[in-house]
Amino acid sequence: MTIVDTSGTPTKLQGKYAAMVVCWILGLGALIAWNSILTIGDYYYKLFPLDLATSGKGGIGNYIGICIIVAAFGVADGHVQGGLVGDLSFMCPEFIQSFLAGYAASGVLASALRLISKAVFERSADGLRKGASI
Secondary structure (H helix, E strand, C coil): CEEECCCCCEEECCCHHHHHHHHHHHHHCHHHHHHHHHHHHHHHHHHCCCCCCCCCCCCHHHHHHHHHHHHHHHHHHHHHHHHHHHHHHCCCHHHHHHHHHHHHHHHHHHHHHHHHHHHHHCCCCCHHHHHHHC
């Protein structure tokens, strides 16, 4: 990609490939939040069964508190992802492509980590808590 300066001579941009790697890493950063939300959701569902019809002793206050926290994380994630895509849209199209490829890779890795943590800790004592902490 070249940019024409005021003197009319083209100038080559430096660091485009390094920036694409950084964009891919930013997309991959969604892995931590997504895997944590999924695993913690399982743990809290086990901890607070939320069976209000049969008094499962989960408590409506705990359930509402967890729902608010999860909703806040979802809204924050949506704002951050939208902001990143918006900022990258003003730059090279390859940056958006690299960011979304990293985001897709984070989905694959989150699914793999979720399956591994469920398989490893399913039958152990306090397994869901260990999987959520990992």
